[in-house]
Structure formats: C-alpha cells, structure tokens
Amino acid sequence: MRTGIFAASLLCLFTAGALTAQNAPQRPKITGLSHLAIYTSDPAATEHYFTVILGAVRVGDPETIQGARYMISATQFIEVLPLPADAGVNRLDHSAWNVSSAEDMRRYLAAKGWKHLGPLEHGSDGSRWFETLDPEGNKVQFVQPPAHPKPINAPNAIGHHIIHIGFLVHSRATEDAFYRDLLGFRPYWWGGMQEGKMDWVSQQVPNGHDWLEYMLSAGPGMGIPASMTQRELGVLDHFSIGEVSVPAAYEILVKGDRLDCRHDQGPKIGRDGKYQFNLYDPDGIRTELMNFHATEKPCCSPFTAADPAE
Numbered sequence: 194m195r196t197g198i199f200a201a202s203l204l205c206l207f208t209a210g211a212l213t214a215q216n217a218p219q220r221p222k223i224t225g226l227s228h229l230a231i232y233t234s235d236p237a238a239t240e241h242y243f244t245v246i247l248g249a250v251r252v253g254d255p256e257t258i259q260g261a262r263y264m265i266s267a268t269q270f271i272e273v274l275p276l277p278a279d280a281g282v283n284r285l286d287h288s289a290w291n292v293s294s295a296e297d298m299r300r301y302l303a304a305k306g307w308k309h310l311g312p313l314e315h316g317s318d319g320s321r322w323f324e325t326l327d328p329e330g331n332k333v334q335f336v337q338p339p340a341h342p343k344p345i346n347a348p349n350a351i352g353h354h355i356i357h358i359g360f361l362v363h364s365r366a367t368e369d370a371f372y373r374d375l376l377g378f379r380p381y382w383w384g385g386m387q388e389g390k391m392d393w394v395s396q397q398v399p400n401g402h403d404w405l406e407y408m409l410s411a412g413p414g415m416g417i418p419a420s421m422t423q424r425e426l427g428v429l430d431h432f433s434i435g436e437v438s439v440p441a442a443y444e445i446l447v448k449g450d451r452l453d454c455r456h457d458q459g460p461k462i463g464r465d466g467k468y469q470f471n472l473y474d475p476d477g478i479r480t481e482l483m484n485f486h487a488t489e490k491p492c493c494s495p496f497t498a499a500d501p502a503e
Contacts, residue, residue: 221297260273378396392410457471
C-alpha cells in the first residue's frame with residue numbers, strides 16, 4: 194500500500210515539474226546585431242564621418258528626438274546621441290541585439306531572475322525594445338525590428354552588414370554568466386597580441402553569425418579605469434562592417450577622397466587571419482572594416498562556427 198502511495202506521489206511531483214518546465218518562458222531567437230549607440234561632442238563632424246566617409250544614410254531616431262540613426266541596412270545602424278555632461282572619456286551608450294520578440298525576451302530574463310529590466314518600449318517605426326545591464330554594468334538593448342522595415346537606399350555605404358561589436362570587458366567569466374549561460378552566445382574565436390594570450394574573445398549570437406567581442410584589456414575591477422584615455426577606450430569600444438575584400442573597400446575610400454579622418458596607414462591582416470582596416474570617428478570610436486572570411490590561419494585558436502555573410 195505504501196509503495197503505491199509513494200509511486201503516486203512521485204508521479205504527481207514529476208507531472209507538476211514537467212508542467213512547470215513547459216510553462217517556463219522560452220528564450221526567443223537572438224538573430225544578430227541591431228546597432229551600437231554612441232555619443233558625439235560634434236554632431237556636424239560625426240554626420241560627415243558616417244554619411245560621407247562610411248556612406249550611411251541619416252534618418253530620425255524613433256527612440257529619441259535628440260538622436261540620429263546612420264543606417265547601413267534596413268535593420269542595422271549606428272545610433273548617435275548627444276554627449277552627456279558627465280560622460281568623461283566614455284563615448285559608448287549601449288549595444289543592441291535583434292530578437293524575434295522583445296516582450297518574450299523580457300519575460301524570459303525576468304523568469305531567470307535577471308535584474309535591472311527596463312520597461313518594454315515602442316518606437317514610432319513599429320519597433321519594440323527594452324534595456325537591461327550586463328554583469329559589468331554595460332547597457333544592453335534587445336530590439337524587435339518592425340514587421341516591415343523601411344528599405345534603405347545606401348549606394349555609397351562601404352558595407353551593409355555590421356558583423357560584430359566590441360567593448361571593454363574586465364572578466365570573461367563574469368560576462369559569460371549573461372552572454373553564454375543565459376543568452377546562449379556560442380564561441381567563435383579567441384586570440385591575443387601574443388600566442389596563447391587571451392585579449393579578445395568572440396562569441397556569436399545563438400541564431401545567427403554576428404558576434405560580440407570581449408576586449409579584455411582593462412585589468413581587474415569594474416567600469417572604465419581612471420588611467421584610461423578617451424583614445425585608448427575608443428580602440429576597445431568599436432563596431433565592425435563586413436567586407437568581401439577590405440583592400441577593395443580601402444581603394445574605394447581612397448579614390449573617392451573619403452578618408453579625411455584618423456585611420457590606419459592601410460589594410461593589414463589581423464591576428465585572426467582576416468584583412469582589416471581601422472578608421473576613427475571624431476570622438477575616437479573605432480570602425481573596423483573586416484573581411485567576412487580569413488585569408489590566413491588565425492593565431493591562438495581555430496574558428497569554431499561559420500563566418501557571417503554579406
């Protein structure tokens with residue numbers, strides 16, 4: 194008799210647990226990068242950089258009337274915001290990722306006990322988003338693009354796909370608790386200035402091939418080191434535009450007399466075996482033109498996932 198009661202109790206517990214698991218919010222798809230939001234101290238110079246040098250198209254900002262979006266495609270852009278009075282050397286406001294449902298992502302994070310969840314917002318373009326903070330206090334947005342994004346005609350854009358963004362990170366383990374464990378980002382590549390040294394960790398979104406790059410150059414602690422200059426921070430905080438051929442893109446910029454900004458002397462092959470070329474906006478944020486595919490064997494580690502595509 195007692196065996197039967199015990200078995201029935203176990204069945205009830207199992208059934209209740211299964212129902213709870215079924216009812217738990219599932220993580221929606223994270224399909225790729227939406228945008229990087231940065232500050233400007235000189236809006237006119239910044240507009241020249243994005244529209245003339247990079248060839249993006251300026252549109253109004255559905256999130257804030259004070260901002261501007263520089264579009265390179267219908268769903269990817271750089272958002273430029275006025276420089277806050279207390280910004281110091283910082284020129285990065287937030288990173289943002291495209292998701293299948295902003296509401297479901299917020300519900301999922303809330304169910305996992307994640308704190309600092311902002312309200313669900315609605316843009317004038319039909320987009321939806323909310324903000325949160327990652328473990329090191331970096332602001333992150335999850336964006337559900339409009340159901341029918343407005344086409345963008347950007348014939349002079351030097352590229353049409355932001356393939357990765359990167360920013361200052363102190364602890365890989367701390368950040369992995371959010372991006373890897375909770376959001377499901379997947380390893381792509383890691384490397385450093387010297388063989389076997391980890392300075393950069395690249396991890397792709399779970400439902401696409403765009404990636405986040407940890408720039409592990411800040412040492413222990415949190416926030417921006419007091420000794421770090423705006424120029425140094427701008428090298429770490431960056432976005433990358435994918436190219437079939439960086440040397441060909443560089444020639445377009447040179448022949449069009451578009452390189453009236455701080456930039457590298459010319460294209461070079463990075464430690465990951467991919468051609469790259471770096472330019473800097475008027476406030477020092479780095480734009481990295483990068484080949485979609487490597488032409489040489491990468492240092493430090495192999496690629497563990499497929500490359501993004503045009």
